[in-house]
Amino acid sequence: MNEILFADLGLSPEVLRAVEEMGFTAATDIQAQSIPLLLAGRDVIGRSQTGTGKTAAFAIPAIEQIETTGELATAVQVLILCPTRELAMQACQEVEKLAVHKPGVRPVAVYGGAPIERQIVKLKRANMVIGTPGRVMDHIRRRTLKLQNIRTVVLDEADEMLNMGFREDIEEILQYVPEQRQTVLFSATMPPPILELTGRFQNDPQMVQINKKQVTLDSIKQLFFEVPMGRKQDALNLVLRYYAPRSTIVFCNTKRMVDELVEYLNDHGFKAVGLHGDMKQSQRTQVMEQFKKGRSTLLIATDVAARGIDVDDLDAVVNYDLPQQSEYYVHRIGRTGRAGKSGKAFSIVSGRRQVFALKDIARATRSQIEQRPVPTPEEIGEARREKQLKKIEKRLAAPEERTMLPVVEQLVEHGYELSDIAAVALEMLFSKDKRVLPQVVRSGMPGPGRDIKGGDRRPVGRIAIDIGRDAHIAPNFLVGAIAERTGLIGKEIGKIEIFDSRSVVEVPLARLDEVVEQMQGCKIAGRATHTRVYTDRPRKDRPRFDDRRSPRPRSRGSRQGFVPKKK
Structure with a gap:
């Protein structure tokens, strides 16, 4: 379909401004088809995979329709159900970004495993609730969540919720909301139980189906490293030294992190440059020239700043921060492994939220992302020796003039053995970098008290x-x-x-x-x-x-x- 701009969808200036600040001008297919229908009050069934922008597809119309003044300003008008706490938190964060210039929109995420008392306090002023079925039912039973003013209900990843056994909870929740409402359902698949739900709880729904193009990432080796909180920088240091890519783009989600990472890497012996939205065009040009000509081997960038950048022979891409959507993941790592060449994609994660997020990305992109331990300084030393050994063997096999041969012959004449001469020369070669490397605990990998199987x-x-x-x-x-x-x-x-x-x-x-x-x-x-x-x-x-x-x-x-x- 032809490209449709957000400016053509009849959105408020506040939402348009937020969308532009997030770096978007054109709507994805699911957004372009769903938003007009939802703004018109229609019930919608959206068949779309994760990573197609579906959260914004239902969040934008929901934000636009919330009354922020009068009696309903502090009443819950929109309820969004998600299968897991991680998805609920992500959806709430997306809503907050889209509603940043609409202060009257007050979203709250409710989910299990977190203190319910804090959620109760926030619910008193919320007019949009994003939550998991179990915790939503808890609040309904406590009467801390009242749904009599609900205008829109969204079931996000409905098939996943049914797979997790939440069907009865969903049906019970829907009994508490008014019959005159808008019901929106998004699902990657449409098994009979989903169709039964739509028949019972939706009114003449409009089907929006997006056939997501399959992206081939076969030429890219995808690895991830789980590390303790606060040790990502040291882990990146070790990963880069062990795998030793010639040219790498490292993606961060914020400008501040770009600046911090550039400073850290340069302080630890790397040649890194940064690229983000606060830089002038002249600075961007200078940075890209340094990187493309090899004077800098590491480019640290945000997604927005890296748009339109095309670098030949990129060895690796690093997700220092995971992207918010799986499409961004594909766009990031798709910069390597081009033109029949192989590439590597490294993701560094800390904490269960990031592990869950990476799992969602793997599922959405149909990728196999292998877990590897963070390399130790000893393993890095061994890898470096192996690399130098291959270089030496290659030089020995080449028919070129040995300019240092007279020096070797002179040492032999002085009574030294060839093996001793070679050993001393190699020791001098390997002792050039005496930098002390950090140690990072191998989170989630075999070790004391753990077993790989x-x-x-x-x-x-x-x-x-x-x-x-x-x-x-x-x-x-x-x-x-x-x-x-x-x-x-x-x-x-x-x-x-x-x-x-x-x-x-x-x-x-x-x-x-x-x-x-x-x-x-x-x-x-x-x-x-x-x-x-x-x-x-x-x-x-x-x-x-x-x-x-x-x-x-x-x-x-x-x-x-x-x-x-x-x-």
Whole structure:
């Protein structure tokens, strides 16, 4: 379809200004088709993958339709449901950016694993709520969230919410909102349960379907490194020294981080230059000339500043900060591995939010992003020796004049052995850089107390939840409920055993009592459940053979990387 500008969509000056400040002028396909329909009050079914700009597609019309004065100014008018806390937080951040010049729009994110008291305080003035089904139901039951003034309900990634067992919660939530409302549903797939939802809760919905083009990233080796908070700079230092790319673009999300990283890298012996929106055109030209001519081997840039930049023979791209959308990820790493050549893409992540975000990117782009440990100084030294050895072998094989041969012959005449002469020469070569390198703990990788195949060996406890095979649940129902209520991530949830009337799940021993308390009354597959500490297994209640090793869903990512779902 022809390019459609945001300025042509009838948006308010405040929203247009925010969109422009975010660096966008043209709408994506899903935005161009959805926004006019939603502004007109139509119900919409959007079939679109993550990374197509769908959040803005439903957020912009929602912002435009909120009444910021009068009696409704402090009433919740828009409810957006997301499958995970990470997606809820991301959607709320996107809304905040789009509504930055509309101070009367007050979005609040509500999700499990966070203090509910703080959310209650914020809800008193909120007029837009973005949340997970479980926590939204908690607030409804506490009467801290009232939905009688809701005008628009959005179900984001509806298929994922159903896969996680939230169907009953969604149906119950929709019973609390007025019948006269706008209902918007976005889903990557349209299985029968989704179609049933639309038939029950939408009024003559308009289908918007975007066939996302498949991007080929086969020539790019994608790796990620999980590091402790506050150690990203040191990790980048070690990764660059170990892999030694000749030319690299490092992407950051803020101008401040670009400046900080340029200073750090130059202080540690690299040749780095920065590029961001505050620079004059003359400065940009100078920076790009330095980088393209090889006088600087590292370009640190923001997405906006790097638009339109085309560099030949780029060895690697680094995501120092993860992009907000998977499309940006593809645009970033697609700058390497061109013209039949191979390239590398490195992502450095800290904390479970960033790990989850990278998992979402891997799924959206159908990429396999492998996890690697941060190289140690010893490994860097060994890699450097291997590289120099190859250079020496190449020089030895070349038929060229040995200008230093007379010096070697002179040393032999003085009684020195050839092996000793070569060893001393190599020691002098390798001793040029005596820089002390940092050590970075290998987060999430095998080490003391960890096993690369068996997961975490740290102490675990077991909880028993009084729901099982009789309720037709699967392991992903339990994982979704526990993650939603407690904030635990997939790799912290261990072995799952499903019996006829109960399920037993391994969780970190340090959080055992806390998890039991937080799981009380949790609804799973529409049933309120009771959870207790599991201490013994009655003989008659042993699991069947096929339940002994109930696997967690592949889509949650493996410990060694993220593998996309097979379609």
